[in-house]
Amino acid sequence: xTAAAEGSPPLTADGIRRRPPLLQSESFQGLALISxxxxxxxxxxxLPILVVxxxxxWTQNYLTIDHTFTxxxxxxxxxxxxxxxxxWRSLFVSLLVxxxxxxxAYPIAYFISFHGGSHKGLWLFLITIPFWTSYLLRVMSWKVxxxxxxxxxxxxxxxxxxxxxxTALLYNTSAVIITLTHAWAAFAILPIFVSLEKVxxxxxxxxxxxxxxxxxxxxxxxxxxxxxxxxxxxLIVMIPTVGDYVTPKLVGGKDGVMIANAIQAQxxxxxxxxxxxxxxxxxMVVVSLMAGxxxxxxxxxxxxxx
Amino acid sequence: xxxxxxxxxxxxxxxxAYAFLYIGFLxxxxxxxxIFSINTSASPKFPLAGTTLQxxxxxxxxPALIDAAWNSLIVGVSAAxxxxxxxxxxxxxxxxxxxxxxxxxxxxxxxxxxxxEVIVAIxxxxxxxQLGLSLxxxxxxxGHVLICxxxxxxxxxSGFEGFDRSLEEASADLGETAFGTxxxxxxxxxxxxxxxxxxxxxxxxxxxxxxxxxxxxTEATLPIYIWGQLRFAxxxxxxxxxxxxxxxxSFVLLSIAEILRRRAARRTQSxxxxxx
Numbered sequence: 001x002t003a004a005a006e007g008s009p010p011l012t013a014d015g016i017r018r019r020p021p022l023l024q025s026e027s028f029q030g031l032a033l034i035s036x037x038x039x040x041x042x043x044x045x046x047l048p049i050l051v052v053x054x055x056x057x058w059t060q061n062y063l064t065i066d067h068t069f070t071x072x073x074x075x076x077x078x079x080x081x082x083x084x085x086x087x088w089r090s091l092f093v094s095l096l097v098x099x100x101x102x103x104x105a106y107p108i109a110y111f112i113s114f115h116g117g118s119h120k121g122l123w124l125f126l127i128t129i130p131f132w133t134s135y136l137l138r139v140m141s142w143k144v145x146x147x148x149x150x151x152x153x154x155x156x157x158x159x160x161x162x163x164x165x166x167t168a169l170l171y172n173t174s175a176v177i178i179t180l181t182h183a184w185a186a187f188a189i190l191p192i193f194v195s196l197e198k199v200x201x202x203x204x205x206x207x208x209x210x211x212x213x214x215x216x217x218x219x220x221x222x223x224x225x226x227x228x229x230x231x232x233x234x235l236i237v238m239i240p241t242v243g244d245y246v247t248p249k250l251v252g253g254k255d256g257v258m259i260a261n262a263i264q265a266q267x268x269x270x271x272x273x274x275x276x277x278x279x280x281x282x283x284m285v286v287v288s289l290m291a292g293x294x295x296x297x298x299x300x301x302x303x304x305x306x
Numbered sequence: 307x308x309x310x311x312x313x314x315x316x317x318x319x320x321x322x323a324y325a326f327l328y329i330g331f332l333x334x335x336x337x338x339x340x341i342f343s344i345n346t347s348a349s350p351k352f353p354l355a356g357t358t359l360q361x362x363x364x365x366x367x368x369p370a371l372i373d374a375a376w377n378s379l380i381v382g383v384s385a386a387x388x389x390x391x392x393x394x395x396x397x398x399x400x401x402x403x404x405x406x407x408x409x410x411x412x413x414x415x416x417x418x419x420x421x422x423e424v425i426v427a428i429x430x431x432x433x434x435x436q437l438g439l440s441l442x443x444x445x446x447x448x449g450h451v452l453i454c455x456x457x458x459x460x461x462x463x464s465g466f467e468g469f470d471r472s473l474e475e476a477s478a479d480l481g482e483t484a485f486g487t488x489x490x491x492x493x494x495x496x497x498x499x500x501x502x503x504x505x506x507x508x509x510x511x512x513x514x515x516x517x518x519x520x521x522x523x524t525e526a527t528l529p530i531y532i533w534g535q536l537r538f539a540x541x542x543x544x545x546x547x548x549x550x551x552x553x554x555x556s557f558v559l560l561s562i563a564e565i566l567r568r569r570a571a572r573r574t575q576s577x578x579x580x581x582x
Contacts, residue, residue, distance in 0.1 A: 030403025034411060037396035037455065041415045044452045048429030055432065108328050111321045125564055126329060130336045132556045134513040136529050137549040140536060141335030144342065144350045151338060154351045185332060236420055243422025245516060250536070260424040267428050267520075277432075280425045 055277035065273070073278030083262060083279060090242050090259040090283065091290060093173060097180040098188075098238035098294075102230060104181070105188035109229070110222075112189075113196035124193065131186040139250045142179045146170040146251065171253025179247045184240075188233040195229025196222070220305055227302035231295050238294070242287040259283050339553060343546035350542065361547040371548070374531035378512055381443055381527055385450035386508040392451065393458030393503055398492075400459075401466040419456040426453065427520035434521070441523035449517040454507035461506055461567060465499020498566035505563035509556050528552070 056073055059066045077083050112123045130138070145151045146169040153165040169175065199222055207217035245260040252258070259279060266276025338350070343362070347355035365371060399405070400412055418426055430449050431441075439445055473495075477487040515529035522530065532548065535541040 026403050027405040030399045030405030030408070033403065034396050034399035034405075037392040037415055038411050040392055040452070040455070041417070044430055044433075044448060045417060045426070046414065048426075048433040051432050051436070052425075052429045104328065107321060107324050111325045115318055115321060121568065123325075127332060129557060129560070130332045132509055132513070132560050133336055133339075133553045134515070134529060134532070134549065134556075136513075136515045136532055136536075137339060137545075137552070138335050140545070140549075141338050144338055145335060147350075149349055149351045151351065182331065182335065185328075239420050240422050243424045245424045260422065263424060263428065267431065273432065276428065280428065283422070284425065 052277045052280055055274050056281045058274045060272055060274050073274050074282065076275060077278045077282045083259075086257060086259045086262050087283065087286065089173065089257075091286060093176055093180065093258060094238050094242040094287065095290065095294075096177055097184065097241050098234050100177070100181045101184050101188040101237050102192070102233050105185055105233065106192055106230070109189050109192035109196055113193055113199075124190070127189055128186050131183075135183065136246060138183060139179055139247050142175070142182070143170065143251050146175055146178070170251060172255050173252070175251040175253075176244075176247050176256045176258070179251050180241050180244060183247070184237045187236050191232040191236065192226060192229040195226045195232075199225045224302040224305045227298055231298055234294055234298070235291050238291050239287055242283060336553065339546050340550045343543060343550045345543060348540050348543050350546070361543040362551075364544060365547060365551075368544070370526070371531060374526045374528045377443055377525050378528040381446050381450060381518075382508045382511040384447045385454055385511040386504045388447070388451045389454035389458045389507045390462075390500060390503045393455055393462050393507075394500065396455070397459050397462035397466050401463055402471075415459060416456045418453045423453070423516040424520075427517050430517075431520050441521060443522065443525050443527075445521045445523075446518045446527065449521045450507075450511040450514060453514065453517060454510050457506050457510055458503040461503040461563075462496070462499050465496050465502070465567065498569045502563040502567040505559045505566075509559055509563075512552070513556070 055065070057069050057071070059068070059070055059072060077087075108127070112120055116123050143150070147153070148165050148167060148170065150170070152169060153162070156162045157165065203221050203225070204217055207221045208214075212220065242258075243260045243263070244258060245264060248256045248258040248261055263276050263279045263283070266272045266279065270276075341354070342350040344357045344359065345354045346358045346360075396412075396415055400408065427449065430445075430452070434441065434445050434448075473491055474487050477491045478484070482490065513529065515533060518527045518530055519533070526534070528548075532545055535545045
């Protein structure tokens with residue numbers, strides 16, 4: 001019996017786990033099982049990020065990297081007006097996009113969770129479908145919609161609302177914000193939905209029985225309890241959008257360029273890896289600070305609401 | 307209570323209207339791809355100049371496109387198989403075992419999901435160039451596996467969770483080795499989740515532009531081919547036709563993935579209580 005039960009830690013008759021030898025211990029087996037994936041992530045994610053971090057303190061002369069420690073790249077990244085502009089714009093765009101996506105997504109997540117009935121799965125599937133089409137094609141589609149001869153302009157002209165096509169729709173920051181708000185919608189809906197599903201319905205009943213109206217019970221019970229979902233939605237949208245490359249390039253025009261385009265240029269045409277690395281690190285640090293601030297505010301608001 | 311009941315439907319109908327509006331917004335850009343892909347005129351505006359299937363007929367006659375499609379297929383299949391294999395190991399470890407560092411390890415593996423793709427891509431590019439790897443479809447596969455693993459993991463953990471452990475214990479008690487138990491008890495239960503993970507990661511690899519853009523050498527994948535075409539206004543209808551085909555392909559693959567994932571969830575959950 002004990003010899004047969006090699007796969008799992010053997011149990012004694014009264015159900016108490018005996019301390020198994022190291023090779024059969026749960027910790028060892030778990031670590032062994034996850035080690036290939038962990039190793040992959042270490043070599044292709046953690047190591048590369050450390051290498052970028054190291055590069056940001058070095059300098060480049062044509063093709064050779066000078067390994068002397070310097071803060072020059074950070075000085076450039078934080079004082080050159082062009083990079084500061086791009087950084088601010090990227091932060092501004094990612095803040096607005098994450099706010100819009102969360103605010104627009106919350107009612108949908110609420111609707112599915114509270115009124116979805118037996119069709120919850122179908123609703124979620126319907127919402128995720130558009131996001132599985134190529135990102136590139138979706139951005140291009142927005143270009144078709146917002147363009148000078150685009151769908152929106154020709155539609156508005158057809159309705160007689162405007163007499164000539166508006167140029168205000170495409171190639172600016174708002175086009176970038178609209179496109180990104182659309183692109184990240186599903187990533188905001190799913191975490192909010194999950195946290196709303198976890199809200200104990202009896203608490204809402206209790207609030208109502210104790211005299212809270214629907215709005216009050218929503219503000220004091222449902223909303224604060226779903227704060228974790230709102231936080232993860234905000235983070236999952238805010239951090240990646242700050243470094244978006246395709247959208248500013250395709251619909252941003254001159255005014256919509258963001259930091260990722262500058263980072264790409266340093267690794268491409270401009271060929272200044274250390275500066276590109278410093279820009280990447282700066283962007284990550286600043287967006288993390290902004291995200292941390294947002295999380296702090298939401299937590300504080302949720303506490304106050306209760 | 308009764309007044310509340312009467313209030314609810316009105317709130318409900320506002321919400322329902324909003325839900326449909328929002329779905330409309332989500333599908334808006336997707337709808338225009340097929341519409342303008344059958345337009346006779348190259349400039350996408352209403353009303354359509356006429357309908358034609360010419361753009362679709364031209365697609366197979368473009369050698370660069372065929373090459374890109376083959377490259378995407380090779381990269382997608384390799385990335386799907388590798389990321390699902392790594393995903394199975396990790397998802398199994400996370401759902402079945404407790405071990406030190408479980409949370410940070412899980413966090414690291416899922417991290418590509420919340421990092422800007424450009425930064426992930428240039429970091430990998432730096433390391434690959436320094437290791438002396440020449441950029442090719444192989445480096446693209448390496449990159450795609452990294453960004454596919456988090457998605458594989460979420461599909462697989464949802465398939466592995468709720469899996470009744472007593473079935474495995476029973477198998478072990480009946481004399482199976484750990485591997486035998488996995489092959490003959492665990493694997494059949496989780497096959498739908500595995501296929502679903504394969505399809506999802508294939509789709510991600512097929513759609514990914516950024517990683518491929520940075521990590522490929524001279525060979526183009528489909529999104530890179532499309533990126534090149536976007537510069538020419540006259541090529542737009544061809545791109546739209548290609549995009550429509552990709553859209554249909556993704557939709558079919560993901561519908562299958564979703565059906566399988568649900569079947570997996572039902573299988574592991576409905577059989578659980580029987581043995582509890």
